[in-house]
Amino acid sequence: MGHVVVVGSINVDMVVAVPRLPVPGETILGGTFSQHFGGKGANQAVAAARIGARVSMIGTVGDDELGERALEALERELVNIDRVRRVPGPTGVALVVVGPRGENQIAVAPGANAALTEEEAESVTGADVVISNFEVPVRVAVAAIRGARLAGAEGILDPAPAHALPAALLELGPILTPNEHELVVAIGNDDPTEALAELADRSAGPVIVTQGPAGALLARGSDRQHFPGYPARGVIDTTGAGDTFVGVLAARLAEKRPLSDAIQAANAAAALCVSQPGARGGMPTRAELDAFIGR
Numbered sequence: 512m513g514h515v516v517v518v519g520s521i522n523v524d525m526v527v528a529v530p531r532l533p534v535p536g537e538t539i540l541g542g543t544f545s546q547h548f549g550g551k552g553a554n555q556a557v558a559a560a561r562i563g564a565r566v567s568m569i570g571t572v573g574d575d576e577l578g579e580r581a582l583e584a585l586e587r588e589l590v591n592i593d594r595v596r597r598v599p600g601p602t603g604v605a606l607v608v609v610g611p612r613g614e615n616q617i618a619v620a621p622g623a624n625a626a627l628t629e630e631e632a633e634s635v636t637g638a639d640v641v642i643s644n645f646e647v648p649v650r651v652a653v654a655a656i657r658g659a660r661l662a663g664a665e666g667i668l669d670p671a672p673a674h675a676l677p678a679a680l681l682e683l684g685p686i687l688t689p690n691e692h693e694l695v696v697a698i699g700n701d702d703p704t705e706a707l708a709e710l711a712d713r714s715a716g717p718v719i720v721t722q723g724p725a726g727a728l729l730a731r732g733s734d735r736q737h738f739p740g741y742p743a744r745g746v747i748d749t750t751g752a753g754d755t756f757v758g759v760l761a762a763r764l765a766e767k768r769p770l771s772d773a774i775q776a777a778n779a780a781a782a783l784c785v786s787q788p789g790a791r792g793g794m795p796t797r798a799e800l801d802a803f804i805g806r
């Protein structure tokens with residue numbers, strides 16, 4: 512069993528489902544409220560654990576009740592939390608508004624996630640695959656990928672929320688998993704085709720552009736390979752679909768599967784994720800994933 516270490520955010524999501532997403536300045540009535548566990552890092556950890564990877568989380572939660580409950584939720588998913596530190600102040604919270612086709616708007620108060628240090632992030636000995644993202648400070652995510660390199664592990668950097676990618680990160684050669692918006696912001700070019708060409712040229716590692724229901728596009732240097740998405744059985748909530756993709760990708764790579772197999776499994780898991788409410792509601796177990804893929 513491969514060991515996935517996630518250096519990333521842990522949030523609690525306050526979710527309102529609405530008949531349509533509001534425009535700036537608008538109030539929409541009629542939604543129902545629910546609370547879910549979230550945070551890109553913690554979601555990625557759960558996605559990997561559900562399909563059978565050994566997963567450890569490195570992160571920070573506050574000393575409030577939400578922090579306590581977020582940790583309990585990770586433990587229930589068999590994610591090791593020995594290296595999650597509790598810090599004074601609030602746990603990260605995301606306000607999530609979900610529209611009728613599962614589309615969302617998200618605003619995040621990072622809270623305790625901002626307290627994670629580069630020293631904590633870089634110490635990833637024993638990992639087969641290390642994941643990080645930008646809901647922790649960028650320098651901390653870079654330290655995690657540096658740690659992966661030093662430990663001889665595969666590094667996956669999910670550049671979300673969107674942020675320019677520092678040269679020091681690209682030189683380390685992690686697998687990058689931007690969606691189209693994150694791709695253009697990552698490189699500072701509004702044309703996605705040009706942005707991908709530039710990023711694939713500058714990055715020492717592969718770039719996987721996630722395309723929602725259309726699947727994923729793998730770019731290595733000037734090579735391009737498209738992996739079609741799987742049809743979802745009803746789209747309720749797309750929150751966490753990208754995290755599911757990344758977590759499952761990591762779990763498969765930790766099993767020493769080829770990148771193409773890992774991308775196909777990640778596409779399938781993301782399609783399953785969107786059919787239930789909440790970031791983690793539809794994340795598949797190993798048996799559910801295998802049945803969906805038809806293996």
Ligand code: RIB
Binds near residue numbers: 522550754790
């Ligand atoms: O990617 C989805 C996640 O982004 C949510 O769970 C929310 O916490 C935000 O961080």
